[in-house]
Amino acid sequence: MSLKRVLIVGGTGYLGQHLLQSLRISPLSLAYTYNSEPPPQLLFNALPDIPSFRVDMRTGDGFGAVSNLFGQPDVVINCAAISVPRACEMDQEAAMAINVPTALVDWLLSFKVNKTLLIHLSTDQVYEGTKSFYKEEDDVVPVNVYGKSKVEAERYISAKYPNFAILRSSIIYGPQTIAPLPKSLPIQWMDSVLAKGEALDFFLDEFRCPVYVKDLVNVIRILIDQWISEHKQMRLLLNVGGPDRVSRVQMAEAVANVRGYSTALIKQVSASSVDRGVKSPADISMDITKLIQTLGVTPTSYTEGVTLTLHAIPCLQRCP
Structure with missing residues (x-):
């Protein structure tokens, strides 16, 4: 039986690198995408057997190469985003074009058989911030462009794509990546x-409610395992923060x-x-009761x- 294929979109970022490092020891076939810069030499040296593809999230250029050389993924984890709120304010057009994954969803819908789970990283900044411990069903009233772009992404995926898990992550913290990032952690x-x-x-x-990066990786691993073993389509929205x-x-x-x-x-x-x-x-701050009950995790x-x-x-x- 062939290995299940997992594509990490935005694999050179903080979460992307931690996912590559963790999932490489699983019985999975991995690949990742990058955009502005080629993969750092340290990352390439550490993961020489994992293919990488340059993909433009605005236009979808590069997804064709993924199809031809890697094939249709069983799971796509979308970590690609302009995630610095001030950068989103300075270039709102780019924030909406990159953070709302229209090209990615269109590419996934182009396959004749829908067998791909899309795990999409969203943010706690979809919430307004006027109370404590937001639940998933609470209204989303973002106060900045970053949050607005992520709300639009959630709505687009929910309307267009049948099989997804959207993870509203808080601040992600933890050890440095294989190839250290230019921004400070x-x-x-x-x-x-x-x-x-x-x-x-x-x-x-x-x-x-900052979330330890290895907890977030574990959440994603559980979702991958569920999809591969059960093959039941998901329409899942979860707050993914730490317990504090x-x-x-x-x-x-x-x-x-x-x-x-x-x-x-x-x-x-x-x-x-x-x-x-x-x-x-x-x-x-986010209520993570649904996360704990749905996936059986115990956050750090x-x-x-x-x-x-x-x-x-x-x-x-x-x-x-």
Whole structure:
């Protein structure tokens, strides 16, 4: 029996690389796409047998090569997005064109037999941020272009494609990727600035449910296994966050506590005191009851996830 094919769209990004690293040890045939830059040499060296394809998410150019050389995937995981909210504000046209996967859905619909599960990464920023612990059925009222593009993507997939799982992810954190990314990762950034011993401002009134990257990978693995074993079409929407609602201050305090840095370095300020060039929802913490009940997962606590993350990198000053 031939191996099931899994295509990771946006495989050179943070989640994409973690998926490649995890799924490579499974009995699956993997491939991934990239866009602006060729795969980093470190990634290519680590995964030389996994084919990569350049794909333009605006036009769909490149999907034909995937069809010809890899074949129709059994599962597509769409991680491709402009995910920096300020970048979305600065180029709204690009945000909508890339974050709403019209070309990807059209390509999947072009196959004569629909045997592909689409796992699409959405965001907690679809919520307005005026209360705590949003549920999947709550109204989506995004306050910025990034959130609006992701809402449009969810609606497009739901209307056009018959077999999907949409995952509304919170801030994803965890160990560095095989090929380190140019942008800073949240826990690593907090560790680096606190290690310098300089005071820094953190928001006390902006709340999220950060999700440990390996938990998110595990959720996706479970969905892949369910589709391959049961072949029952899905129309699934899940909040995928961690179990803890934390402010930016609390996020930094956990890093300081694990490392042994002084929490006096963490200065508490209101998010309203800083102009970031984009509106940011205040509280988009998520209720993950449906995730736990549907897939039987036990998400990693934020403190444990921070500990696991920091143990993967050296301490930058004397640690206990």
